[in-house]
Amino acid sequence: MNGTPSDQQLLQIVNGPAPNAITDVVDMMKSIDQLLPGNDGLRWFNLLYLMVTQQVGTQPSGAAWNNAQWLERLDVVFARLYFAAIAGFINHSADTPSSWNALFESRFHAGVDRIQFALAGMNAHINHDLALALLQTDDDLQVTPDLNSPEHDDYERVNGLLKTVLPAALQTLATGIVGELAQDTGKIGRFLAIWDIKVARDLAWEFADHLRNLNGVSRTLALTAQDQLTGVIGRSLLLPV
Numbered sequence: 671m672n673g674t675p676s677d678q679q680l681l682q683i684v685n686g687p688a689p690n691a692i693t694d695v696v697d698m699m700k701s702i703d704q705l706l707p708g709n710d711g712l713r714w715f716n717l718l719y720l721m722v723t724q725q726v727g728t729q730p731s732g733a734a735w736n737n738a739q740w741l742e743r744l745d746v747v748f749a750r751l752y753f754a755a756i757a758g759f760i761n762h763s764a765d766t767p768s769s770w771n772a773l774f775e776s777r778f779h780a781g782v783d784r785i786q787f788a789l790a791g792m793n794a795h796i797n798h799d800l801a802l803a804l805l806q807t808d809d810d811l812q813v814t815p816d817l818n819s820p821e822h823d824d825y826e827r828v829n830g831l832l833k834t835v836l837p838a839a840l841q842t843l844a845t846g847i848v849g850e851l852a853q854d855t856g857k858i859g860r861f862l863a864i865w866d867i868k869v870a871r872d873l874a875w876e877f878a879d880h881l882r883n884l885n886g887v888s889r890t891l892a893l894t895a896q897d898q899l900t901g902v903i904g905r906s907l908l909l910p911v
Contacts, residue, residue, distance in 0.1 A: 715791025
């Protein structure tokens, strides 16, 4: 896949001012959604990401977050990694993670459902990016949360919200948007049985803890192995059905 005419516009979006708040992230994802055509698989991950971000943001959360600053910083750093992966792919960077290439290289493949593209993107973003986002956020705010920390409590609350809103968001993708054909909604349960967002996020937290104890070559090898495994999972999610 050598890029499309719209990719230069896409590059302008992701190379614009870096988002500093959730509202910035949402605005950038809306711009991407408006740009990409319906036959571009990236559009469906981006739309899922946008819908989930908006839905989680509007959920009644009860008591205030324990550390709202940490949580918003994590969300922003996390999204920046997604935008950076897009830029890397369009610029043919050798540093583009294999986990993301699995999606980018399949963007226009026939026989792949929208929900497959969406979940392949979630796989890359969570299994590869989330641990890095956690470490960067903790460095930025000079905290080292453990499993009993306020930050981990907030993280788990988000896990619960995502577990609730993800199936509904996928249902929206599968049943179609104006001008798009509907898909077999029974596939949603089958794909979610293979890839569980809460399990993936819990593993990302554990992997971040593991990376804290590594440096130099050891950390590079761990990240490379994780990226390659995530790429394999992504490609399995993108097999034509």
